[in-house]
Amino acid sequence: MYKLSGVTKNYQKGRGTVAALRGVDLVVEDGEWLSIQGPTGHGKSTLLQILGGLDRPSGGVVDFDGRDLAQLREAEVTKVRAESIGFVFQTFNLIPTLSAQENVETALVPLHVSATARRQRAAIALEAVGLADRLRHVPGELSGGQQQRVAIARALVKEPKVLLADEPTGNLDEDTRDEIIALLDTMWRERGLTMVFVTHDSTVARRAQRIGVMKNGRLTIKKTASSRAARTVPASQAAAPQPDDVDPDDPSALGLDADADSATADD
Numbered sequence: 679m680y681k682l683s684g685v686t687k688n689y690q691k692g693r694g695t696v697a698a699l700r701g702v703d704l705v706v707e708d709g710e711w712l713s714i715q716g717p718t719g720h721g722k723s724t725l726l727q728i729l730g731g732l733d734r735p736s737g738g739v740v741d742f743d744g745r746d747l748a749q750l751r752e753a754e755v756t757k758v759r760a761e762s763i764g765f766v767f768q769t770f771n772l773i774p775t776l777s778a779q780e781n782v783e784t785a786l787v788p789l790h791v792s793a794t795a796r797r798q799r800a801a802i803a804l805e806a807v808g809l810a811d812r813l814r815h816v817p818g819e820l821s822g823g824q825q826q827r828v829a830i831a832r833a834l835v836k837e838p839k840v841l842l843a844d845e846p847t848g849n850l851d852e853d854t855r856d857e858i859i860a861l862l863d864t865m866w867r868e869r870g871l872t873m874v875f876v877t878h879d880s881t882v883a884r885r886a887q888r889i890g891v892m893k894n895g896r897l898t899i900k901k902t903a904s905s906r907a908a909r910t911v912p913a914s915q916a917a918a919p920q921p922d923d924v925d926p927d928d929p930s931a932l933g934l935d936a937d938a939d940s941a942t943a944d945d
Protein backbone atom coordinates (compact mmCIF):
# COMPACT_ATOMS: atom_id res chain seq x y z
CA MET A 679 0.00 0.00 0.00
CA TYR A 680 2.63 2.48 1.17
CA LYS A 681 6.37 2.47 0.76
CA LEU A 682 8.13 5.50 2.15
CA SER A 683 11.84 6.06 1.83
CA GLY A 684 13.91 8.88 3.20
CA VAL A 685 10.90 11.11 3.78
CA THR A 686 11.82 14.49 5.23
CA LYS A 687 9.72 17.53 6.06
CA ASN A 688 11.05 20.93 6.99
CA TYR A 689 8.84 23.80 8.09
CA GLN A 690 9.92 27.41 7.96
CA LYS A 691 9.51 29.01 11.35
CA GLY A 692 10.50 32.64 11.39
CA ARG A 693 14.05 32.66 10.06
CA GLY A 694 14.72 29.12 11.17
CA THR A 695 13.70 25.71 9.95
CA VAL A 696 11.95 22.99 11.92
CA ALA A 697 12.87 19.48 10.78
CA ALA A 698 9.58 17.70 11.51
CA LEU A 699 10.57 14.50 9.67
CA ARG A 700 14.23 13.50 9.42
CA GLY A 701 14.19 10.55 7.05
CA VAL A 702 11.27 8.20 7.56
CA ASP A 703 11.31 4.74 5.95
CA LEU A 704 8.11 2.76 6.26
CA VAL A 705 6.25 -0.02 4.50
CA VAL A 706 2.54 -0.43 5.18
CA GLU A 707 1.07 -3.58 3.69
CA ASP A 708 -2.43 -3.90 2.26
CA GLY A 709 -4.88 -4.61 5.05
CA GLU A 710 -2.45 -3.83 7.83
CA TRP A 711 -3.30 -1.89 11.00
CA LEU A 712 -0.39 0.21 12.21
CA SER A 713 -0.42 2.60 15.11
CA ILE A 714 2.12 5.32 15.73
CA GLN A 715 2.87 6.61 19.20
CA GLY A 716 5.24 9.25 20.43
CA PRO A 717 5.52 12.51 22.35
CA THR A 718 3.85 15.70 21.19
CA GLY A 719 5.74 17.69 18.60
CA HIS A 720 7.80 14.82 17.21
CA GLY A 721 6.24 14.59 13.74
CA LYS A 722 3.32 12.17 14.04
CA SER A 723 0.70 14.45 12.52
CA THR A 724 3.15 15.59 9.86
CA LEU A 725 3.73 11.99 8.81
CA LEU A 726 -0.01 11.27 8.72
CA GLN A 727 -0.68 14.37 6.61
CA ILE A 728 1.95 13.23 4.14
CA LEU A 729 0.46 9.71 4.04
CA GLY A 730 -2.90 11.33 3.35
CA GLY A 731 -1.66 13.59 0.58
CA LEU A 732 -2.68 16.60 2.66
CA ASP A 733 0.88 17.84 2.68
CA ARG A 734 3.99 17.16 0.63
CA PRO A 735 7.37 16.05 1.94
CA SER A 736 10.46 18.19 1.50
CA GLY A 737 12.31 15.11 0.27
CA GLY A 738 11.98 11.38 -0.21
CA VAL A 739 9.48 9.05 -1.83
CA VAL A 740 5.87 8.43 -0.72
CA ASP A 741 4.83 5.50 -2.86
CA PHE A 742 1.10 4.81 -2.64
CA ASP A 743 0.09 1.81 -4.74
CA GLY A 744 2.89 2.48 -7.19
CA ARG A 745 2.57 6.27 -7.47
CA ASP A 746 4.75 8.78 -5.66
CA LEU A 747 2.46 11.22 -3.83
CA ALA A 748 5.45 13.54 -3.50
CA GLN A 749 5.67 13.93 -7.27
CA LEU A 750 2.06 13.82 -8.46
CA ARG A 751 0.43 17.02 -9.64
CA GLU A 752 -1.89 18.64 -7.10
CA ALA A 753 -5.04 17.64 -9.02
CA GLU A 754 -3.88 14.03 -9.07
CA VAL A 755 -3.15 14.01 -5.35
CA THR A 756 -6.59 15.47 -4.72
CA LYS A 757 -8.13 12.70 -6.79
CA VAL A 758 -6.22 9.95 -4.97
CA ARG A 759 -7.29 11.45 -1.66
CA ALA A 760 -10.93 11.78 -2.66
CA GLU A 761 -11.14 8.21 -3.92
CA SER A 762 -8.82 6.20 -1.75
CA ILE A 763 -8.01 7.85 1.57
CA GLY A 764 -10.33 8.44 4.53
CA PHE A 765 -9.27 10.76 7.34
CA VAL A 766 -10.49 10.96 10.94
CA PHE A 767 -9.31 13.73 13.26
CA GLN A 768 -9.21 14.25 17.01
CA THR A 769 -11.62 17.18 16.76
CA PHE A 770 -14.04 15.45 14.36
CA ASN A 771 -13.90 18.38 11.88
CA LEU A 772 -17.58 18.21 10.96
CA ILE A 773 -19.32 21.17 9.33
CA PRO A 774 -21.47 22.58 12.15
CA THR A 775 -24.32 23.84 9.95
CA LEU A 776 -24.80 20.56 8.08
CA SER A 777 -26.76 17.54 9.32
CA ALA A 778 -25.01 14.25 9.96
CA GLN A 779 -26.24 12.97 6.61
CA GLU A 780 -25.08 16.09 4.75
CA ASN A 781 -21.68 15.92 6.44
CA VAL A 782 -21.23 12.36 5.21
CA GLU A 783 -22.45 13.29 1.73
CA THR A 784 -19.66 15.88 1.38
CA ALA A 785 -17.17 13.03 0.89
CA LEU A 786 -19.03 11.91 -2.24
CA VAL A 787 -19.30 15.32 -3.92
CA PRO A 788 -15.79 15.20 -5.49
CA LEU A 789 -16.58 11.72 -6.81
CA HIS A 790 -19.50 13.03 -8.88
CA VAL A 791 -22.02 10.75 -7.22
CA SER A 792 -25.61 11.80 -7.98
CA ALA A 793 -27.56 13.58 -5.24
CA THR A 794 -29.92 10.66 -4.81
CA ALA A 795 -27.09 8.13 -4.53
CA ARG A 796 -25.25 10.42 -2.13
CA ARG A 797 -28.23 10.55 0.21
CA GLN A 798 -28.67 6.79 0.07
CA ARG A 799 -25.01 5.98 0.61
CA ALA A 800 -24.70 8.49 3.45
CA ALA A 801 -27.73 6.96 5.18
CA ILE A 802 -26.26 3.46 4.82
CA ALA A 803 -22.88 4.65 6.13
CA LEU A 804 -24.52 6.26 9.16
CA GLU A 805 -26.52 3.13 9.81
CA ALA A 806 -23.26 1.14 9.76
CA VAL A 807 -21.87 3.30 12.57
CA GLY A 808 -25.08 3.01 14.62
CA LEU A 809 -26.59 6.40 13.83
CA ALA A 810 -29.59 5.49 11.67
CA ASP A 811 -31.77 7.57 13.98
CA ARG A 812 -29.56 10.69 13.87
CA LEU A 813 -29.43 11.54 10.16
CA ARG A 814 -31.02 14.98 10.55
CA HIS A 815 -29.10 16.06 13.64
CA VAL A 816 -26.42 18.73 13.33
CA PRO A 817 -23.10 18.14 15.14
CA GLY A 818 -24.08 20.41 18.05
CA GLU A 819 -26.96 18.07 18.79
CA LEU A 820 -24.69 15.03 19.01
CA SER A 821 -22.33 13.77 21.72
CA GLY A 822 -18.59 13.62 21.07
CA GLY A 823 -18.75 9.90 20.43
CA GLN A 824 -21.64 10.36 18.01
CA GLN A 825 -19.78 13.13 16.20
CA GLN A 826 -16.78 10.85 15.78
CA ARG A 827 -19.10 8.16 14.42
CA VAL A 828 -20.34 10.67 11.83
CA ALA A 829 -16.72 11.47 10.96
CA ILE A 830 -15.99 7.74 10.56
CA ALA A 831 -19.03 7.37 8.31
CA ARG A 832 -17.80 10.34 6.26
CA ALA A 833 -14.34 8.78 5.97
CA LEU A 834 -15.67 5.37 4.94
CA VAL A 835 -18.68 6.23 2.75
CA LYS A 836 -16.46 6.41 -0.33
CA GLU A 837 -15.05 2.95 0.46
CA PRO A 838 -11.43 4.06 0.66
CA LYS A 839 -8.45 1.73 0.70
CA VAL A 840 -6.90 3.47 3.67
CA LEU A 841 -8.20 5.01 6.86
CA LEU A 842 -5.83 7.46 8.54
CA ALA A 843 -6.69 8.68 12.02
CA ASP A 844 -4.94 11.38 14.06
CA GLU A 845 -5.74 10.87 17.76
CA PRO A 846 -9.25 9.60 16.90
CA THR A 847 -10.14 9.07 20.56
CA GLY A 848 -8.20 12.01 22.01
CA ASN A 849 -11.35 13.99 22.85
CA LEU A 850 -13.42 11.10 24.18
CA ASP A 851 -13.93 9.59 27.62
CA GLU A 852 -12.75 6.02 28.19
CA ASP A 853 -16.07 4.27 27.60
CA THR A 854 -16.68 6.20 24.39
CA ARG A 855 -13.10 5.58 23.32
CA ASP A 856 -13.64 1.84 23.71
CA GLU A 857 -16.86 2.00 21.66
CA ILE A 858 -15.16 3.91 18.87
CA ILE A 859 -12.17 1.56 18.78
CA ALA A 860 -14.51 -1.45 18.73
CA LEU A 861 -16.33 0.14 15.80
CA LEU A 862 -13.08 0.79 13.91
CA ASP A 863 -11.93 -2.74 14.66
CA THR A 864 -15.14 -4.07 13.11
CA MET A 865 -14.72 -1.88 10.06
CA TRP A 866 -11.12 -3.03 9.67
CA ARG A 867 -12.06 -6.72 9.91
CA GLU A 868 -15.09 -6.51 7.65
CA ARG A 869 -13.83 -4.18 4.94
CA GLY A 870 -10.22 -5.14 4.41
CA LEU A 871 -9.16 -1.60 5.22
CA THR A 872 -5.59 -0.54 5.77
CA MET A 873 -5.44 1.63 8.91
CA VAL A 874 -2.78 3.93 10.29
CA PHE A 875 -3.54 5.56 13.65
CA VAL A 876 -1.62 8.17 15.52
CA THR A 877 -2.40 7.95 19.23
CA HIS A 878 -1.01 8.78 22.65
CA ASP A 879 -3.19 6.10 24.15
CA SER A 880 -1.50 2.73 24.66
CA THR A 881 -4.88 1.02 24.98
CA VAL A 882 -5.71 2.21 21.48
CA ALA A 883 -2.23 1.62 20.07
CA ARG A 884 -2.02 -2.00 21.12
CA ARG A 885 -5.13 -2.92 19.14
CA ALA A 886 -3.02 -2.56 16.03
CA GLN A 887 -0.84 -5.25 14.48
CA ARG A 888 2.28 -3.14 14.62
CA ILE A 889 3.29 -0.18 16.74
CA GLY A 890 5.71 2.46 15.56
CA VAL A 891 7.18 5.25 17.64
CA MET A 892 8.01 8.72 16.34
CA LYS A 893 10.83 10.46 18.12
CA ASN A 894 12.60 13.54 16.80
CA GLY A 895 11.18 13.05 13.32
CA ARG A 896 12.29 9.44 13.07
CA LEU A 897 10.09 6.37 13.10
CA THR A 898 11.01 3.08 14.75
CA ILE A 899 8.82 0.01 14.52
CA LYS A 900 8.93 -1.24 18.08
CA LYS A 901 6.79 -4.28 18.31
CA THR A 902 4.27 -6.58 16.75
CA ALA A 903 1.19 -6.16 18.89
CA SER A 904 -0.85 -8.92 20.49
CA SER A 905 -1.88 -11.91 18.42
CA ARG A 906 -5.53 -10.93 18.82
CA ALA A 907 -4.89 -8.23 16.26
CA ALA A 908 -3.94 -10.77 13.62
CA ARG A 909 -6.21 -10.76 10.62
CA THR A 910 -4.75 -11.70 7.29
CA VAL A 911 -1.30 -10.17 7.21
CA PRO A 912 1.30 -12.88 6.54
CA ALA A 913 4.01 -13.35 9.13
CA SER A 914 6.58 -12.13 6.64
CA GLN A 915 5.04 -8.66 6.84
CA ALA A 916 5.12 -8.43 10.60
CA ALA A 917 8.14 -7.22 12.51
CA ALA A 918 9.99 -10.20 13.92
CA PRO A 919 9.87 -10.24 17.73
CA GLN A 920 13.21 -9.19 19.18
CA PRO A 921 14.74 -10.50 22.38
CA ASP A 922 14.64 -6.97 23.75
CA ASP A 923 11.05 -6.41 22.67
CA VAL A 924 9.39 -3.71 24.68
CA ASP A 925 6.08 -3.44 26.46
CA PRO A 926 4.00 -0.87 24.57
CA ASP A 927 2.27 0.04 27.84
CA ASP A 928 5.51 1.18 29.35
CA PRO A 929 6.24 4.68 28.05
CA SER A 930 9.86 4.57 29.16
CA ALA A 931 10.38 1.32 27.24
CA LEU A 932 9.12 3.05 24.12
CA GLY A 933 11.38 6.00 24.69
CA LEU A 934 8.42 8.29 25.30
CA ASP A 935 8.29 11.16 27.68
CA ALA A 936 6.71 10.11 30.95
CA ASP A 937 3.73 12.39 30.35
CA ALA A 938 3.14 11.35 26.76
CA ASP A 939 0.02 9.40 27.62
CA SER A 940 -1.64 12.20 29.52
CA ALA A 941 -0.94 14.96 27.03
CA THR A 942 -4.05 16.13 25.23
CA ALA A 943 -3.02 19.12 23.18
CA ASP A 944 -1.58 17.62 20.07
CA ASP A 945 -1.83 19.83 17.05
Ligand code: ADP
Binds near residue numbers: 724944945
Ligand atom coordinates in the same frame (compact mmCIF):
# COMPACT_ATOMS: atom_id res chain seq x y z
P1 ADP B 1 3.03 15.64 16.65
O1 ADP B 1 1.82 15.31 15.84
O2 ADP B 1 3.92 14.48 16.94
O3 ADP B 1 2.66 16.36 17.89
P2 ADP B 1 3.67 17.49 14.50
O4 ADP B 1 3.85 16.64 13.31
O5 ADP B 1 2.36 18.21 14.63
O6 ADP B 1 3.95 16.63 15.81
O7 ADP B 1 4.82 18.58 14.56
C1 ADP B 1 6.20 18.26 14.40
C2 ADP B 1 7.04 19.53 14.46
O8 ADP B 1 6.77 20.32 13.33
C3 ADP B 1 6.74 20.41 15.66
O9 ADP B 1 7.93 21.00 16.07
C4 ADP B 1 5.79 21.43 15.12
O10 ADP B 1 5.87 22.62 15.84
C5 ADP B 1 6.28 21.60 13.70
N1 ADP B 1 5.18 21.96 12.78
C6 ADP B 1 4.11 21.19 12.47
N2 ADP B 1 3.31 21.80 11.57
C7 ADP B 1 3.92 23.00 11.28
C8 ADP B 1 3.61 24.10 10.41
N3 ADP B 1 2.53 24.08 9.63
N4 ADP B 1 4.47 25.14 10.39
C9 ADP B 1 5.58 25.16 11.16
N5 ADP B 1 5.93 24.16 11.99
C10 ADP B 1 5.13 23.10 12.06
Ligand code: MG
Binds near residue numbers: 844944
Ligand atom coordinates in the same frame (compact mmCIF):
# COMPACT_ATOMS: atom_id res chain seq x y z
MG1 MG C 1 -0.16 15.64 16.21
